[in-house]
Amino acid sequence: MTTPALLNIDNVTMRFGGLTAVKNVTISVGKTDLVAVIGPNGAGKTTLFNTITGIYSPTEGSVTLDGQKISAKKASDITKLGIARTFQNIRLFNNLSVIDNIRIARHTRINYSFFDGIFKTKKYRQEEKLITEESLKLLELFHLADKKDLLAKNLPYGAQRKLEMARALATRPKLLLLDEPAAGMNPTETKELSELIHFIRDQFQIAVILIEHDMNLVMGIAEKIFVLDYGNLIAEGAAKDIQNNPKVIEAYLGADIDTGH
Amino acid sequence: MDYYLQILSNVGIFITLTLSLNLINGYCGQFSLGHAGFWGVGAYASAVYGVFFALPIDPTLNMIIAVSIGFLAAALCGLLIGIPCLRLKGDYLAIATIGFSEILRIIIMNTESIGGPRGFTAIPKWTNAYWVWGMVVLTTIFMLNLKRSAFGRAIISIREDEIAAETMGINLFRYKLFAFIIGAGIAGIAGSLVAHDQQFLHPNNFSFMWSVSILVMVILGGQGSVTGSIVGAIILTILPEVLKLIGSDISTWRVSIYAALMIILMLTRPQGIFGPYELFEKKRMQKGRA
Numbered sequence: 001m002t003t004p005a006l007l008n009i010d011n012v013t014m015r016f017g018g019l020t021a022v023k024n025v026t027i028s029v030g031k032t033d034l035v036a037v038i039g040p041n042g043a044g045k046t047t048l049f050n051t052i053t054g055i056y057s058p059t060e061g062s063v064t065l066d067g068q069k070i071s072a073k074k075a076s077d078i079t080k081l082g083i084a085r086t087f088q089n090i091r092l093f094n095n096l097s098v099i100d101n102i103r104i105a106r107h108t109r110i111n112y113s114f115f116d117g118i119f120k121t122k123k124y125r126q127e128e129k130l131i132t133e134e135s136l137k138l139l140e141l142f143h144l145a146d147k148k149d150l151l152a153k154n155l156p157y158g159a160q161r162k163l164e165m166a167r168a169l170a171t172r173p174k175l176l177l178l179d180e181p182a183a184g185m186n187p188t189e190t191k192e193l194s195e196l197i198h199f200i201r202d203q204f205q206i207a208v209i210l211i212e213h214d215m216n217l218v219m220g221i222a223e224k225i226f227v228l229d230y231g232n233l234i235a236e237g238a239a240k241d242i243q244n245n246p247k248v249i250e251a252y253l254g255a256d257i258d259t260g261h
Numbered sequence: 262m263d264y265y266l267q268i269l270s271n272v273g274i275f276i277t278l279t280l281s282l283n284l285i286n287g288y289c290g291q292f293s294l295g296h297a298g299f300w301g302v303g304a305y306a307s308a309v310y311g312v313f314f315a316l317p318i319d320p321t322l323n324m325i326i327a328v329s330i331g332f333l334a335a336a337l338c339g340l341l342i343g344i345p346c347l348r349l350k351g352d353y354l355a356i357a358t359i360g361f362s363e364i365l366r367i368i369i370m371n372t373e374s375i376g377g378p379r380g381f382t383a384i385p386k387w388t389n390a391y392w393v394w395g396m397v398v399l400t401t402i403f404m405l406n407l408k409r410s411a412f413g414r415a416i417i418s419i420r421e422d423e424i425a426a427e428t429m430g431i432n433l434f435r436y437k438l439f440a441f442i443i444g445a446g447i448a449g450i451a452g453s454l455v456a457h458d459q460q461f462l463h464p465n466n467f468s469f470m471w472s473v474s475i476l477v478m479v480i481l482g483g484q485g486s487v488t489g490s491i492v493g494a495i496i497l498t499i500l501p502e503v504l505k506l507i508g509s510d511i512s513t514w515r516v517s518i519y520a521a522l523m524i525i526l527m528l529t530r531p532q533g534i535f536g537p538y539e540l541f542e543k544k545r546m547q548k549g550r551a
Contacts, residue, residue, distance in 0.1 A: 107431050171430055
């Protein structure tokens with residue numbers, strides 16, 4: 001990592017009563033890095049995402065974005081500071097149109113007041129026009145522009161995943177967190193997805209962290225991989241090193257009893 | 262003629278109430294069952310102004326003051342009730358709001374200076390059906406414009422998915438509270454109109470059953486639909502009067518007819534008459550898979 005760190009997760013521990021979901025994890029991510037967090041089910045990956053995005057506040061340790069401490073802030077404020085995410089089980093605004101899903105994501109950058117909206121002032125009309133134009137542009141990038149008036153719930157599964165990413169990007173993040181973006185996708189879709197993630201990083205010049213179980217995807221695109229197991233960070237490094245790391249193999253396949261060490 | 266004018270006023274008042282509850286229940290998705298309480302607070306607050314503090318000025322100006330007082334009093338109650346209650350969700354919020362609205366009613370019931378259980382009488386007649394329908398028009402425009410602004414979209418996104426809304430940078434509590442306060446305030450305006458139209462108030466006119474009736478109007482029309490609220494309120498306000506014309510025995514069955522209507526509706530059209538859409542809104546979004 002040559003670029004200065006954008007996100008610093010410093011010794012973060014997250015406890016739920018007696019259960020420690022994330023234990024003393026330290027991760028740092030640069031400005032345009034594309035990294036992955038992997039680990040067996042229940043390793044604490046999503047919990048780590050939830051602590052970064054403010055859904056949980058870490059029990060110990062701190063998270064800083066661009067040098068600013070975010071670990072005690074509200075989720076909505078953290079979005080304002082530049083972290084966006086998608087969810088493992090898609091969370092779109094199902095009964096709203098595709099374009100409204102994007103428009104809502106611009107919420108933190110609305111430049112007209114409540115009264116402008118109620119009285120439909122000139123400022124409101126200009127701003128709304130701009131919002132619609134920008135939202136359409138974003139949808140075009142994701143090849144969703146022709147579906148802009150459909151209800152989000154009527155989109156096919158793959159398009160819903162794409163819309164969720166587009167919506168996250170509409171908040172203009174510096175860091176995008178993708179929680180299992182390839183879940184439920186076939187190999188062709190997964191391949192498209194990896195191109196899309198690359199494209200997002202290059203186009204928007206942002207950092208991307210993804211949680212993923214699909215190793216082809218992870219090994220193919222992640223510049224750096226962090227491996228969690230039972231809440232502990234057991235390995236970090238490039239794809240090659242991770243694949244051959246005995247601790248990682250043990251976490252996924254279990255300890256090899258025959259070697260007797 | 263007076264009878265029909267009275268029904269016309271009632272319809273307008275219930276449209277206003279239904280629209281205001283639609284903001285809380287339909288737009289924001291918060292299940293409040295205390296709306297009659299805010300209605301009552303607005304009614305009594307503006308009646309208190311009319312009886313004890315009325316200025317010697319034109320009734321129209323006095324009515325503007327009374328309506329403002331009704332709005333502010335109910336909105337203040339909305340704020341005070343909303344802060345603790347809006348941390349709750351779903352059924353729990355419904356129960357908490359029932360509790361608070363009943364507390365408000367019982368406080369009114371036990372305050373002798375405003376009539377207590379005998380009712381509040383001799384409220385000056387400052388308003389008429391024109392006022393009521395003027396308010397209906399203003400509330401309708403407000404609700405439609407809100408829906409099309411970023412602030413309305415933020416409120417609606419909370420209904421759709423709270424966690425996703427928060428992740429989009431929307432402060433959940435602030436917007437829930439905002440919807441709750443404005444909804445309560447508009448109900449207070451409706452209260453003010455009732456007070457100065459009928460010139461008599463009784464605490465039992467603002468009981469829990471009325472909260473349910475208003476909610477039924479919202480659901481019948483379609484949660485989130487302005488057109489739906491208007492149609493729902495019209496149907497359910499006029500229906501009992503029509504039943505009265507058929508025979509006085511039937512009007513005692515009003516509640517049963519409500520129930521039967523709700524069952525039929527929920528079986529055949531669970532999203533309400535209009536669903537979340539407006540009358541002239543293109544149904545393009547209902548097209549199937551692309």
